[in-house]
Amino acid sequence: MRRMVAGLSLAMAGVTAAAAEPAAILSVQRSEGNVLAVSAQQIALPLSEHSPIPVKTLLRNDLEGRLALVVNGGGHLVLGGDSELLVQDLQPGEAPARSALLRLQLKSGALLVDARKLEQAAPADVRLQLPLLSMRIYGGNAWLQSGPDGDEVCALAGAVEVDTPSGHDRLDRPGECLRWYEQGGEHLGPGRRQGLALDTLRTSFSDDREAQYAARQALTQPGTTARSTPPAVATTPPVVPPPIPAAPAPAPVAPAAAPVTPQPAPAPASEETIASPAPAAPAALTPAPAPPQAATPTRWSLVLGSFNDKALAQQALTRWRARGFKLRLLQAPGVNQVYYRVLAGEYPSRAAADEALRRLQRKAEFKNAWVLGA
Numbered sequence: 001m002r003r004m005v006a007g008l009s010l011a012m013a014g015v016t017a018a019a020a021e022p023a024a025i026l027s028v029q030r031s032e033g034n035v036l037a038v039s040a041q042q043i044a045l046p047l048s049e050h051s052p053i054p055v056k057t058l059l060r061n062d063l064e065g066r067l068a069l070v071v072n073g074g075g076h077l078v079l080g081g082d083s084e085l086l087v088q089d090l091q092p093g094e095a096p097a098r099s100a101l102l103r104l105q106l107k108s109g110a111l112l113v114d115a116r117k118l119e120q121a122a123p124a125d126v127r128l129q130l131p132l133l134s135m136r137i138y139g140g141n142a143w144l145q146s147g148p149d150g151d152e153v154c155a156l157a158g159a160v161e162v163d164t165p166s167g168h169d170r171l172d173r174p175g176e177c178l179r180w181y182e183q184g185g186e187h188l189g190p191g192r193r194q195g196l197a198l199d200t201l202r203t204s205f206s207d208d209r210e211a212q213y214a215a216r217q218a219l220t221q222p223g224t225t226a227r228s229t230p231p232a233v234a235t236t237p238p239v240v241p242p243p244i245p246a247a248p249a250p251a252p253v254a255p256a257a258a259p260v261t262p263q264p265a266p267a268p269a270s271e272e273t274i275a276s277p278a279p280a281a282p283a284a285l286t287p288a289p290a291p292p293q294a295a296t297p298t299r300w301s302l303v304l305g306s307f308n309d310k311a312l313a314q315q316a317l318t319r320w321r322a323r324g325f326k327l328r329l330l331q332a333p334g335v336n337q338v339y340y341r342v343l344a345g346e347y348p349s350r351a352a353a354d355e356a357l358r359r360l361q362r363k364a365e366f367k368n369a370w371v372l373g374a
Helices: 002-020 191-203 209-219 255-260 269-275 277-285 310-321 350-360
Strands: 026-032 035-038 058-061 066-071 076-079 084-091 101-114 125-129 134-138 141-147 150-157 160-164 167-171 177-181 184-188 300-307 327-333 338-347 370-373
Touching: 058 066, 101 191, 134 141, 141 191, 150 160, 150 167, 160 177, 167 177, 191 209, 300 310, 300 350, 310 327, 310 338, 338 350, 350 370
Parallel strands: 101 125
Antiparallel strands: 026 066, 035 058, 058 084, 066 076, 076 101, 084 101, 101 141, 125 134, 134 160, 141 150, 150 177, 160 167, 177 184, 300 338, 300 370, 327 338
16 A cells, blocks of 8 residues: 555656646747757757757758747747757746747848737747847847848837847837848838738748738739849959050060160169169069959859849749749859849858758759859
8 A cells, every 4th residue: 555655656746747847948839841950069959849949059941941939938930941040048937027038149041030929928028139230029020031131120010129230229110121231221111011021931831821922912013022132242343454454565665765875884784784674573563463363252052043034034033932032133144145043042161052952952943953152
């Protein structure tokens, strides 16, 4: 009898301990495509439904990857395709507010943050750091992205408190966006909403019919443009050869007239001959047009398609963008014509780009994709 009571007591203690075990502050709700989680010890973590996300975890998606996370007590996040998010700190909610505190760093890509409270729950308090902006989303809903062309945050509901290099800002109107570049920032009005419907596909799952319908509707609007990298990247200013023949060629011709007076030559022969090679020195500097060598690439992208017709390239870009890819169009000179390349992604190394290409080429549609360095 005593053994039975003791066993029952141990069982009850185990149940009590399990019940007392706190729920994870941040856990996986669902995922799609290729999603990777790496711990602070550089160990790959398994990701499945309800998997907890520890502090210092780096989350990384490929072009078609999506990861939805749920915040204990209320709120959720969706990390979009071709994105990286670092979970810096997680703190459970405490009385009286009982709001979970999340400190996150969006290294690149897109993120949807819904910190609105659920029934009988407090709103989440999300602090976010981007390369150029930092912000707080408390009980609001926002969409943000970061890339080589800058950071952007858009308020979808509630308010977003933003700290910029120039001071504090606040977004509190649905559809209001703030875009920030290295040179400064700008507020974007209602015209941005239509393009935003296309961009937010990056944080939508493939079965999100509502988001896909909104994107199709946006494509029918004449002024709809999603965010893209400024075309200034394609310019090639290092065409400076014109000054090369101008300076050195005439210079040696002028001193050539001096040898007409043969008498001074014998007396200071040693000094004059030393002085005469001086003009020849600039001639040796003439081969300075070596700089136009190809610069070592600092970032890599995937070329999904290359077209000699801009209209066809634009059609392909629109079709692939409707699937949630973040794309841009690059004009590249060919031998006797101009090509229009549809680029996807920004990778810090060739190895990372090659790995993304390998995954992308599993789809027959992108078998001919390739890596381009810039």
